[in-house]
Amino acid sequence: xxxxxxxxxxxxxxxxxxxxxxxxxxxxxxxxxxxxxxxxxxxxxxxxxxxxxxxxxxxxxxxxxxxxxxxxxxxxxxxxxxxxxxxxxxxxxxxxxxxxxxxxxxxxxxxxxxxxxxxxxxxxxxxxxxxxxxxxxxxxxxxxxxxxxxxxxxxxxxxxxxxxxxxxxxxxxxxxxxxxxxxxxxxxxxxxxxxxxxxxxxxxxxxxxxxxxxxxxxxxxxxxxxxxxxxxxxxxxxxxxxxxxxxxxxxxxxxxxxxxxxxxxxxxxxxxxxxxxxxxxxxxxxxxxxxxxxxxxxxxx
Amino acid sequence: xxxxxxxxxxxxxxxxxxxxxxxxxxxxxxxxxxxxxxxxxxxxxxxxxxxxxxxxxxxxxxxxxxxxxxxxxxxxxxxxxxxxxxxxxxxxxxxxxxxxxxxxxxxxxxxxxxxxxxxxxxxxxxxxxxxxxxxxxxxxxxxxxxxxxxxxxxxxxxxxxxxxxxxxxxxxxxxxxxxxxxxxxxxxxxxxxxxxxxxxxxxxxxxxxxxxxxxxxxxxxxxxxxxxxxxxxxxxxxxxxxxxxxxxxxxxxxx
Numbered sequence: 001x002x003x004x005x006x007x008x009x010x011x012x013x014x015x016x017x018x019x020x021x022x023x024x025x026x027x028x029x030x031x032x033x034x035x036x037x038x039x040x041x042x043x044x045x046x047x048x049x050x051x052x053x054x055x056x057x058x059x060x061x062x063x064x065x066x067x068x069x070x071x072x073x074x075x076x077x078x079x080x081x082x083x084x085x086x087x088x089x090x091x092x093x094x095x096x097x098x099x100x101x102x103x104x105x106x107x108x109x110x111x112x113x114x115x116x117x118x119x120x121x122x123x124x125x126x127x128x129x130x131x132x133x134x135x136x137x138x139x140x141x142x143x144x145x146x147x148x149x150x151x152x153x154x155x156x157x158x159x160x161x162x163x164x165x166x167x168x169x170x171x172x173x174x175x176x177x178x179x180x181x182x183x184x185x186x187x188x189x190x191x192x193x194x195x196x197x198x199x200x201x202x203x204x205x206x207x208x209x210x211x212x213x214x215x216x217x218x219x220x221x222x223x224x225x226x227x228x229x230x231x232x233x234x235x236x237x238x239x240x241x242x243x244x245x246x247x248x249x250x251x252x253x254x255x256x257x258x259x260x261x262x263x264x265x266x267x268x269x270x271x272x273x274x275x276x277x278x279x280x281x282x283x284x285x286x287x288x289x290x291x292x293x294x295x296x297x298x299x300x301x
Numbered sequence: 302x303x304x305x306x307x308x309x310x311x312x313x314x315x316x317x318x319x320x321x322x323x324x325x326x327x328x329x330x331x332x333x334x335x336x337x338x339x340x341x342x343x344x345x346x347x348x349x350x351x352x353x354x355x356x357x358x359x360x361x362x363x364x365x366x367x368x369x370x371x372x373x374x375x376x377x378x379x380x381x382x383x384x385x386x387x388x389x390x391x392x393x394x395x396x397x398x399x400x401x402x403x404x405x406x407x408x409x410x411x412x413x414x415x416x417x418x419x420x421x422x423x424x425x426x427x428x429x430x431x432x433x434x435x436x437x438x439x440x441x442x443x444x445x446x447x448x449x450x451x452x453x454x455x456x457x458x459x460x461x462x463x464x465x466x467x468x469x470x471x472x473x474x475x476x477x478x479x480x481x482x483x484x485x486x487x488x489x490x491x492x493x494x495x496x497x498x499x500x501x502x503x504x505x506x507x508x509x510x511x512x513x514x515x516x517x518x519x520x521x522x523x524x525x526x527x528x529x530x531x532x533x534x535x536x537x538x539x540x541x542x543x544x545x546x547x548x549x550x551x552x553x554x555x556x
Contacts, residue, residue, distance in 0.1 A: 046556075049556060054385055054555040073390075074390065075388075076388075077386055077388035082386040084383075084386070085379055087382070087383060089378075092309075100303075100306055103305075104302060104387045104389070105388070
């Protein structure tokens, strides 16, 4: 059994001239909570649809639980919960949807369905189309959690939800689902939420995975270095993502060994003002938003 | 599971149809059929094509309605991602939809046919029933039961065709517009069927409603030739549409 529950190689999906997913290399470790981050239109949902076998790739391949989404859809879907559009069958009530789902999944748990119905206070007698956005999302999650899957894939699960519901859902997903050693993949552009729950992150932009690592490693590896000095040469093999100059100081955003980097600059006569760690949002902006002024607004939206 | 969903979605159509047929039945029973003059008995056979035509409109309408339920509607309502992440082949959903639709059409068509059969029986009785439940077609007595069977077959094949075409078009268009397109194709075909012989007399398109009886000067003069072949071709055509739907869905990106 592979240590990876999701693995893609050169995965490609094109819509007309647009490369929605462009040579994606993604590796989701078993038992992880994987935050799949990207701006709107970065390729997150298309990737998830490819993993679910809802759309066919134009190139490359994917494995989910060691199964090919193109040819092994049924065993894959028996073991994986996908919540993609957050649209169920509009004319059915919550109770109808539970009844409908139960028959599809051999490991379905009525006890879990009851537990989440009570915990999330979902009005199960109302038709899906008449539920509020928050209740619709809760119901999607209830069904996904009750089917006894090994892998739960959620596309923007907290989009449009208030902070209280968001907190409640995140706690359930992490404590109840991932807490039992199962794998959770959450796609989102709400970085603070992902930072709270994820232990791995993958950052996608324009269909390519720009960064994939354990969140702790990411935090440890990215540094912002401010120095005063003139005519500084950057050390060989240093990975500088961004350089900004102004008011006599130069700011470097650095990935990798900051000690070697600062030592090299000091040797050139520079004064290192500070070396500061970066949070996920700052890292995301540097990885994705290089040279793009509008990124900040989108991420914070 | 999915069969239950199909039944849940479509049972209202079945219930409404049965209520309408029941009302028609009561209406027929309450009518006093009095013929002011005894027409020649053979002329009674003219009501047979009328009976079939009478069935064609309501049956087509119900079939068209039933064709709007299923995967096409779910795709139009953006439930496709949810439905197709249930662990079943896409073909499973198509054949469940189609099977339930055809199964519902069966009692609707059969009951309507029986009710119209009761109407003919009452007319036969009103003229004295000289042949004990039979009519004369092409000089030969044919039992009413056989005629009802023939009518049932023709009406069911028509219903099946309308249902299958509509179902196919709703999946093809992935929207409620498919319902309009399906109706457009069927009505367009009926129009062509009428218009083409006027311009090209050698071309006679097959009729949408199977010709069970041969008509001549408004009189039924016999049972159509090659009826078996016609039934086989129409059956194949009906099955062709869910097969095509299945193939299209297999290739369709659900996004």
